[in-house]
Amino acid sequence: MQELVWDIALLVIAAIAAIFLTVAVRAKQLIDPDRIHAFTYGFRAKAFAALVIVGIAVAVITLRQLPYVKSSAVPVSQVVNASGFQWYWDLDRASAVAGQPVEFRVTGGDVTHGFGIYDDSGRLLAQTQAMPNYTNRLLYTFDTPGTYRILCLEYCGIAHHGMVSEFEVTAP
Amino acid sequence: MLSYRSLVAAGLLLIAAVPPLAWWWEASLVRHMLMQIPMLVLAGFLLGTLVAPSPDLGVREERAGGIAAVLLATFCVTFWMIPRWLDAAVASHRVDAIKIMTLVLLAGLPLAWGWPRLGPVARGFVWVQAISMAIVLGLLYLTFPNRLCNSYLVNEQAILGIAMLGIAGFLGLAGAVPVLFGANNGSPAPRHPGARVDP
Amino acid sequence: MKHGGIVGIMVVLLFGTAALWWGSDGFTTFTAESARRLDVARSPRPLPAVALEDQRGETVAFEDFAGKVVLLNFVYTRCTTICTVLGSEFEQLRDEIEHSELEGRVVLVTLTFDPEHDGPKQLARYAERYGGADATWHFVRAPSMDDTRRLLRAMDVVVVADGFGGFVHNAAIHVIDPRGRLVRIVDSDAIGEALALARELA
Amino acid sequence: MVAENPRVFTIDEAGRRIVAANLVVAGAVLLAMMLLGLTMRLGQSGWLEVPPARFYQIMTVHGTGMIGIAALGGITVMWYFLSQYVRLSTHILTANLLLFLIGVVIILTADFIGGFAAGWTILFPLPTHGAVWPAEAAFWHLLGLMLVGAGLLLVALDFGRALIARYGSLGRSHGWPQLFGLSNDPLPPPTVIAGTMVTIVTTLTVIGGASIMVPMMINALNPAFTINPLLAKNVIYFFGHSLANVTIYMAVVVIYELLPLFAGRPYKASRIFVAGWTGSTIMVLIIFPHHLFMDFAMPQWASGMAQVLSFTNSFPAMLVTGFGALALVHRSGIQWSLVSGLLFLSLFGWLAGIVPAVIDATIVVNSVMHNTLWVPGHFHFYMLLGVIPMILAFMLYLTRDRLGRSPEKDSDMWALIVYLGAGLGFVLVFLYSGRHSVPRRWAVHWPEWMVYDRFASVFAALVILAAAFFIVRFLIGLRHFLSGR
The missing domain is CATH 1.20.5 (Single alpha-helices involved in coiled-coils or other helix-helix interfaces)
Incomplete structure (x- = not known):
């Protein structure tokens, strides 16, 4: 996901930069204002249509895979209760089996924290907010065994960067 | 001099401040805060319109005085919105008498003098602050888990909270509608001393 | 100008x-409850001399507890909500006090503010729910309504009818020192705090 | 009604003085906040020892201060150009500056001496539960914010008063009768339409801000009074998102007003323009739930709506302002100068900055990008390369570069190139760190991330040099502007 997002962002930014460069470089090639008017505003209608079509397509695709777990979802055999405190994670179990979904029930004990699951290469896999008064249910299935880490992803005070816990995932 | 306004003011005072009617208003949190107190301020306001001279907005001092007067009224009303003083007014007739007098004399009266002296920006400022204070009080009363007032029940607190949010919404709409859709045609010529458009 | x-x-x-x-x-301090607590903590209040009657129908008075710390709460026995919580909290307190160095130096008093309904019989029945009265825990009323009002007023306890035949009132533990003065008011579930205060004062 | 862009802007002496004072303060605070930003990046890169407690205080001041000067600079730009069409009060603008300065002093004291470090987002309950700073520090920090907000509100109300006096209502100055076909009058000028949007959004933003800050101040003094954290979060992001966003809508009028002077073509409002700005007025106020995608307790319709609206909110910027301005420049024979260059750059920064923002406003992406350095990447993009160049262009236009006729020096072009190049490098490092999941707001970075931080530090230092060059240029030319020639 991260690579895809970066590539798309870079591509679109580069395209915008190219348009700006073109306009800047060709600015001295004068043209009759009336012609530019007709040309650009016709182009705008097409750009609008293109944006709408791309936007709808992206929205439809992406809105079908939301990370939110409904309470009526199938029962999960591996449940981890996680609470964030200033400045540590309190997990009632620190291991799970790969290949089966794990339900993290995440809450904040004092202030708001962010529960981010990282793999051993330092890639963010999934996250949810850890907030007082609320329990967020995050479903994640670990594909490979190994040592994962829980990092705090919501600023929570002066030892925010120290909130790291390990989480073991074993082979089934 | 018995004018229409003085009659209304006297009537309001009679209804709001004279026992046992006063106690009846005070027996309920919603009646106390949203009916009795506004009636007292309104009575003071009406009395004030009878005695206050009309403003001379050419004088800058008048505007500053207007701000001071409205500020005084704001402080006075804020004071009586503190839950412990609502409680105290219920528990002690002396505190209640002070409440009634100050709301009439230190809130309603100065408001009548000050409001016409405020410019549109100051009025807008007061209006906007009133909206956010109503939201604050609404959230406070709606979400506070315990009783804020010893004299009242917790379910009344929730009603008051919703009513306060309703008032915030009403103030917002009442302010927004004329501002957004006012029928005024505006001034035709763009004149301004700070920056004049060159022809 | x-x-x-x-x-x-x-x-x-x-x-x-x-x-x-x-x-x-x-x-x-924005609420009357916190104002009352702050005021009591700053300047302890003497309690009015009022004749009380316990669950056996015998006459007692706060003076009888002179030299001891009294932890006092207010209930009415018909109450099915907060008062049952108050009762079990006092039950926990009694368990902590008895068989500790505090036994005999700290007493618990549960006072009804509904003396017209709560006589000795009702008080005794209420006491039974929590294992009955003993030397540590007393269940009392001020038989006259006037005395009850004087007591409530002295402690700024406000009782409001809830419109369903019951009452709403300040739920708190009132701490009375060995000289018979109300010195502190703490939350009704602050058992540890109440015990610490009692230990300090006894 | 006058719809033409005035060729020459005029301003009286009192107006010149307060505009200059605002810009001097904005420039000075901008440089100071940039240096604080550099300090943070140096600390993360391991090149400079910054104790975590100090780091987070700096982070809080940096964020608060940058939003503050974006608002101060933006509102000054808006005031100057709006005053060409309606009668505005210099006293109110002065009051705003005074409140701003008092607020800044209080905030700096609360943060650097009081130790307050809850971030500019003041996410409840952190401000009053900081564990290391006293609740009083939170109280004073919030009071400082309230004063700054009160100043902004006064200016917005003055805008509203003046617009209503001139056009009759904000609906009319927004061009609604023409939009809905109820009137055939010429549309108000673009600046008036934008000014109307700014008036509405700023006022509502301040109402939201006060509504959450007052309860938090009460909580600081009396912990027994608490607020629902999710409700607080909603109101905070309503306030924070709208405020951060409206700064660009204030500053963007510099493009509408100045770019036509350089390009030699008029920039006129159209019904599409009015529709775009009306869309912005509404969407800016209701898309804040895209900050709460990772709060699974939020209603799903709110999250879904926020994603869709975040997509559509880019349309007005891209298709109205961006497209319109590009069409204005395209083959116009524009006179390139420091000012027109900065204007063109700012337009690019705004539009390109939308890209990473929109991507992150997609819920599935947000799951792995939220609160990584991708997020500061996107808002530094449109702040550093969008809002700030707009304000800088305005400053330089006022002081030395009327209509681009003054001779351009090589150093000017170099400064522009360094600002663009280093600025782009700086924000791309943020985005690239986000791609590698580096978490946001960490005082201490892991060794494998430090290489990014070192690149960022170098870029940041270069950006500061270029910005300092622009600001010094502005200060040198200030006497020229104040003399009114």
Whole structure:
């Protein structure tokens, strides 16, 4: 996901930069204002249509895979209760089996924290907010065994960067 | 001099401040805060319109005085919105008498003098602050888990909270509608001393 | 008087802020309950001499507990909500007090503010729910309604009819020192705090 | 009604003085906040020892201060150009500056001496539960914010008063009768339409801000009074998102007003323009739930709506302002100068900055990008390369570069190139760190991330040099502007 997002962002930014460069470089090639008017505003209608079509397509695709777990979802055999405190994670179990979904029930004990699951290469896999008064249910299935880490992803005070816990995932 | 306004003011005072009617208003949190107190301020306001001279907005001092007067009224009303003083007014007739007098004399009266002296920006400022204070009080009363007032029940607190949010919404709409859709045609010529458009 | 208006604004700001500061004890005390607690902590209050009657129908008085710390709460026996919580909290307190060095030096008193309904019989029945009265825990009423009102007023306890035949009232533990003065008021579930205070005072 | 862009802007002496004072303060605070930003990046890169407690205080001041000067600079730009069409009050603008300065002093004291470090987002309950700083520090920090907000509100109300006096209502100055076909009058000028949007959004933003800050101040003094954290979060992001966003809508009028002077073509409002700005007025106020995608307790319709609206909110910027301005420049024979260059750059920064923002406003992406450095990447993009160049262009236009006729020096072009190049490098490092999941707001970075931080530090230092060059240029030319020639 991260690579895809970066590539798309870079591509679109580069395209915008190219348009700006073109306009800047060709600015001295004068043209009759009336012609530019007709040309650009016709182009705008097409750009609008293109944006709408791309936007709808992206929205439809992406809105079908939301990370939110409904309470009526199938029962999960591996449940981890996680609470964030200033400045540590309190997990009632620190291991799970790969290949089966794990339900993290995440809450904040004092202030708001962010529960981010990282793999051993330092890639963010999934996250949810850890907030007082609320329990967020995050479903994640670990594909490979190994040592994962829980990092705090919501600023929570002066030892925010120290909130790291390990989480073991074993082979089934 | 018995004018229409003085009659209304006297009537309001009679209804709001004279026992046992006063106690009846005070027996309920919603009646106390949203009916009795506004009636007292309104009575003071009406009395004030009878005695206050009309403003001379050419004088800058008048505007500053207007701000001071409205500020005084704001402080006075804020004071009586503190839950412990609502409680105290219920528990002690002396505190209640002070409440009634100050709301009439230190809130309603100065408001009548000050409001016409405020410019549109100051009025807008007061209006906007009133909206956010109503939201604050609404959230406070709606979400506070315990009783804020010893004299009242917790379910009344929730009603008051919703009513306060309703008032915030009403103030917002009442302010927004004329501002957004006012029928005024505006001034035709763009004149301004700070920056004049060159022809 | 070129700056009269500005001076007026400043004066109003100053006095207004001062009034709010005074009226909320430095912006800390916004409710009557916290005001009452703050006031009691600052200046302990003597209790009115009132004749009380316990669950056996025998006459007692606060003076009888002189030399001991009294932890007092208010209930009415018909109550099915907060008062049952208050009862079990006092039950926990009794368990902590008895068989500790505090036994005999700290007593618990549960006082009904509904003496017209709660006689000795009702009080005894209420006591049974929590294992009955003993030397540590007393269940009392002030038989006359006037005395009850004097007591409530002295402690700023407010009782409001809830409109369904019951009452709503300040739920708290009132701490009375060995000299018979109300010295502190803590939350009804602050059992540890109440015990610590009792240990300090006894 | 006058719809033409005035060729020459005029301003009286009192107006010149307060505009200059605002810009001097904005420039000075901008440089100071940039240096604080550099300090943070140096600390993360391991090149400079910054104790975590100090780091987070700096982070809080940096964020608060940058939003503050974006608002101060933006509102000054808006005031100057709006005053060409309606009668505005210099006293109100002065009051705003005074409140801003008092607020800044209080905030700096609360943060650096009081130790307050809850971030500019003041996410409840952190401000009053900081564990290391006293609740009083939170109280004073919030009071400082309230004063700054009160100043902004006064200016917005003055805008509203003046617009209503001139056009009759904000609906009319927004061009609604023409939009809905109820009137055939010429549309108000673009600046008036934008000014109307800014008036509405700023006012509502301040209402939201006060509504959450007052309860938090009470909570600081009396912990027994608490607020629902999720409700607080909603109101905070309503306030924070709208405020951060409206700064660009204030500053963007510099493009509408100045770019036509350089390009030699008029920039006129159209019904599409009005529709775009109306869309912005509404969407800016209701898309804030895209900050709460990772709060699974939020209603799903709110999250879904926020994603869709975040997509559509880019349309007005891209298709109205962006497209319109590009069409204005395209083959116009524009006179390139420091000012027109900065204007063109700012337009690019705004539009390109939308890209990473929109991507992150997609819920599935947000799951792995939220609160990584991708997020500061996107808002530094449109702040550093969008809002700030707009304000800088305005400053330089006022002081030395009327209509681009003054001779351009090589140093000017170099400064522009360094600002663009280093600025782009700086924000791309943020985005690239986000791609590698580096978490946001960490005082201490893991060794494998430090290489990014070192690149960022170098870029940041270069950006500061270029910005300092622009600001010094502005200060040198200030006397020229104040003399009114």
